Amino acid sequence: MTELAFLLSLTILAMLLLAGALAARRARLWRVGRAAKIDWAAGLLALPRRYLVDVHHIVGRDPYAARMHALAAGGLLGASALALLGVIPLLGGSRLFWWLTALAFAFAFAGGAMVGRRRLPVKPARLSGGRFQLLPFLLAAYTGGGFLVALDTALGGALYPLGWLGLACAVLGGLGLACQIERGPMRHAFAGAAHLVAHPRPGRFGGERATGLAPLDLDAPRLGAATIEDFAFNRLIGFDACIQCGRCEVACPAFAAGQPLNPKRLIQDLAASLQPGATNAAYAGSPYPNARPVAGIGGPGLPIVGAGAMIHPDTLWSCTTCRACVEECPMMIEHVDAILDLRRFQTLELGAVPARAAAPLMELRYADEPGGRALTSRTDFAAGLTLPLISAKGEAQVLLWLGEGAYDLRYGRTLRALITLLQKAKVDFAVLGEEERDCGDLARRLGDEATFQRLARANIETLSRYRFSRILTADPHALHALRNEYRDFGGAYEVVHHTAFLDELAAAGRLDLGALDAPRITYHDPCYLGRYNGEVDAPRRLLDRLGIERREMERSGKRSMCCGGGGGAPVSDIEGERRIPDIRMAQASATGAGIVAVACPQCSAMLEGVTGERPAVHDIAELVLMAVEKAGTTPARPAEALV
Amino acid sequence: MKIAVLLSAGRHPVSGRPAPVPVELQAIRLAVEIGRQFGGDVTGLHAGPELGPLTDALGHGLARLVHLHNEGESDPAPSLAAALAEGAYDLILAGRAGQGGEDSGLLPYTLARTLGLPIIADAAALALGEAPGTLGVEQALARGARRRLLVRLPALVTVHPAAPAPLPFAFAAARRGSSEARPGRHAPAPSPTVEERPYRPRPKLIAKAAAGSTALERLRAATEAASGGGRLLVDPAPEEAAREILAHLRALGLVTAR
Incomplete structure (x- = not known):
């Protein structure tokens, strides 16, 4: 072992100590957060799997980034560990060992070069600058320098002057990297690992969708999050885990529409608020589009939301809760949960909801319906159809949950189609009629947890009086609430979406489907069905039974783009440059499809609201009914042939 | 400054x-905002058997x-009048009519008569008066018109x-x-002396144009009678329409003549 190699090992030791001290200082800040129940042992045991499988599954969507990260992170850790082990005489004396170390440094250098190539000469808009732009240089200095030292040692000191140069580079780069651990890009390494261990939704790693919101204790002294201390400490770790890769901002529909929301910036503002005397000045990524002016100051004990704080309220209310950011985040950060916690404080404590959202919340309180309409008129759309009431029958195989769409004239046509199909397939079904209240989704997404819980309890009480085996609904928002969020209040139901149900009926041969000679079709996944509940196959299977050519949009399935109708965004109505449904409809038009198939009343309303030349919008139920009506005129195809 | 807001069931x-x-x-x-300017406090008053969702x-x-607690069907006016007199409020606000009860809108007038206070109906906005102890009231009139009044406090204002x-x-x-519960004064509910009968929508009275007149004349006759004033322009040039609208707004005093 040469002198140089020994000095390199010492450098790495110094880096470790420095990084450890800085990381500990940062981690101490997490302790201001609220306590949370965490299964540490299970989390630690699951860490390798969570990292190597779940995280890399997301990172791998961008193959360049995946290779870059594997080389840079793997090389950096491997080479540093090897070089540190070099102080052990048995290893340090072996030339082969130093060849191996040099190879590891070379891998890391290649990774660093890939980092550089991605950022230089032109940095893509989604990546952050500032400290992040320094990263390729630090990586190159440290790994290049380390490579030279290791090579020199492997060659027995033959590169003598180069070796010293290498050591100088390695010291500069290495200590530079260690200094990035507290606030720079390297923070994601330790905070990310901690976040994977203490993740607030461990179910996400076990194959569950785990998308239901956690209920709020309405007797708590403070409702929702006003300051950074109001978040659980593992949420704070999540904010710190952000690597500012900007995948969330690319996926965010509000960002695309020019509304003042950028999920990356939001998480950075929250992470910055952890530091006493915080400002948002260090952030060097893309801003909130059309950002409303804020003071940009905060810290523990100071409010997060407000014109005099870090985040403008319009930013919170721009979110459609579509979870696209969460789906794209390689660090598995829960942006939507953070937004909901902040919204809950605004709504429940301050009453600071957007002007136009106050009225529907008030109607929900006194009429159980956001439009203030009579519950008896929910079934008006079905005039002329026989709609069996469960109060008359007492029990039914399938309980049809009509949802808010029933009041909408356009969506009434969809529900009529669905009911006609149920009757044709001789399904034993019934509706609640005037006993059905709003499911509370709108109230909950607007932060009004009190109204949601009241509605949930009232609905559960109503449902408990009747016997049925499944709840069928055409509204993915109601489906999500009934299936995943009523559980916390004692209502566990088997809930099926109408696309899955019609697919079952078709597979069982209970619906006679003819072939539609419609133009090409494309399917728009509702966020609350696809992303929230993972149901992306049944609607496609059903569409394929209709014999229409189906094309996928540029974003589809669990990575689909929102229509702009979720999270109370239509009632909050935050001004942007474009409308989200216009953007989505442009993606649909680009497929050359003549029909956009939808499966949600919100999507239906938002996409039908797009003006100009555009594909027709039809709910899948309407298309299936068309095919069933066709079956009488064209020879029916056997269902098995299509499965 | 003490402000009371009357709340009905x-x-x-x-x-x-x-x-x-x-x-x-x-x-x-309105009370909270005016109270913030004057530095006053706002109290809600309800007389009836229970508060219910008024909380x-x-x-x-x-x-x-x-909460001025009354048993069952009881006239709320004496309880409210007593509490208002005792509280010596500078400003008493009430809605222009209740919702779901008799909704006659007469209670504020009864109270104003009992307390000997001036009453201003239909306030759309309140502002500080220039002289101390006065209040500027913007009164909502028909068809969007507004009238500014200056009232010396104490007064009762309906919103x-x-x-x-x-x-x-x-x-x-x-x-x-x-909420604080106090005993109210029991007073028998006034016996309804009005005749009750099911609601029947009345046909609108439409002035009839002479038989055989054109559709335009019939339309004019119908709309002019219903709108009671103004001029009906059918398919005017945009400039003419704009001129007419401005002239009308000027006549109402909503646009200053330039």
């Missing part, structure tokens, strides 16, 4: 469930709620639905707020 017009009356929540907002008024910005929307409901504020 309303019902939601569609669901029929007990609910606060929106215009009274608007009155709370939600505490979530709409009201700081204090006083019009054209006033700013209520402050949004804050659950935690309602949870924090407390």
Whole structure:
């Protein structure tokens, strides 16, 4: 072992100590957060799997980034560990060992070069600058320098002057990297690992969708999050885990529409608020589009939301809760949960909801319906159809949950189609009629947890009086609430979406489907069905039974783009440059499809609201009914042939 | 400055469930905002058998709620009059009419007569008067017109639905707020001397144009009679239309002549 190699090992030791001290200082800040129940042992045991499988599954969507990260992170850790082990005489004396170390440094250098190539000469808009732009240089200095030292040692000191140069580079780069651990890009390494261990939704790693919101204790002294201390400490770790890769901002529909929301910036503002005397000045990524002016100051004990704080309220209310950011985040950060916690404080404590959202919340309180309409008129759309009431029958195989769409004239046509199909397939079904209240989704997404819980309890009480085996609904928002969020209040139901149900009926041969000679079709996944509940196959299977050519949009399935109708965004109505449904409809038009198939009343309303030349919008139920009506005129195809 | 807001036991017009009356929540907002300027405190007053969802008024910005407890069907006016006289309020706000009860809108007048206070109807906005002890009231008149009045306090003012929307409901504020129960004065409910009969929509009286006149003349006759004033222009040139609108607004005093 040469002198140089020994000095390199010492450098790495110094880096470790420095990084450890800085990381500990940062981690101490997490302790201001609220306590949370965490299964540490299970989390630690699951860490390798969570990292190597779940995280890399997301990172791998961008193959360049995946290779870059594997080389840079793997090389950096491997080479540093090897070089540190070099102080052990048995290893340090072996030339082969130093060849191996040099190879590891070379891998890391290649990774660093890939980092550089991605950022230089032109940095893509989604990546952050500032400290992040320094990263390729630090990586190159440290790994290049380390490579030279290791090579020199492997060659027995033959590169003598180069070796010293290498050591100088390695010291500069290495200590530079260690200094990035507290606030720079390297923070994601330790905070990310901690976040994977203490993740607030461990179910996400076990194959569950785990998308239901956690209920709020309405007797708590403070409702929702006003300051950074109001978040659980593992949420704070999540904010710190952000690597500012900007995948969330690319996926965010509000960002695309020019509304003042950028999920990356939001998480950075929250992470910055952890530091006493915080400002948002260090952030060097893309801003909130059309950002409303804020003071940009905060810290523990100071409010997060407000014109005099870090985040403008319009930013919170721009979110459609579509979870696209969460789906794209390689660090598995829960942006939507953070937004909901902040919204809950605004709504429940301050009453600071957007002007136009106050009225529907008030109607929900006194009429159980956001439009203030009579519950008896929910079934008006079905005039002329026989709609069996469960109060008359007492029990039914399938309980049809009509949802808010029933009041909408356009969506009434969809529900009529669905009911006609149920009757044709001789399904034993019934509706609640005037006993059905709003499911509370709108109230909950607007932060009004009190109204949601009241509605949930009232609905559960109503449902408990009747016997049925499944709840069928055409509204993915109601489906999500009934299936995943009523559980916390004692209502566990088997809930099926109408696309899955019609697919079952078709597979069982209970619906006679003819072939539609419609133009090409494309399917728009509702966020609350696809992303929230993972149901992306049944609607496609059903569409394929209709014999229409189906094309996928540029974003589809669990990575689909929102229509702009979720999270109370239509009632909050935050001004942007474009409308989200216009953007989505442009993606649909680009497929050359003549029909956009939808499966949600919100999507239906938002996409039908797009003006100009555009594909027709039809709910899948309407298309299936068309095919069933066709079956009488064209020879029916056997269902098995299509499965 | 002491402000009282009268709250009545309303019902939601569609669901029929007990609910606060929106215009009274608007009155709370006006009271809170004027109270902030004057540095006054706002008290809600309700006389009746129970508060029910009126406690939600505490979530709409009201700081204090006083419940004058009456048994069953009882006339709320004597209880309110006694509490208002005792409280020596500078400003008393009420909605222009209740919702879901008799909704006659007469209670404020009864109270004003009992207390000997001036009453101003249909306020859409309140502002500080220049002289101390005065209040500027913007009164909502028909067809969007407004009239500014200056009133010497104490006074009773009823609030019009054209006033700013209520402050949004804050659950935690309602949870924090407390209501104080006091015994009310029992007074028998006034026996209904009015005749009750089912509601029947009345046909609109439409002036008839002479038989055989053109469709345009019939339309003019119908709309001019119904609108009671103004001029009907059918398919005018945009410039002419704009001129007419401006002239009309000027006549109403909503646009200053230039």
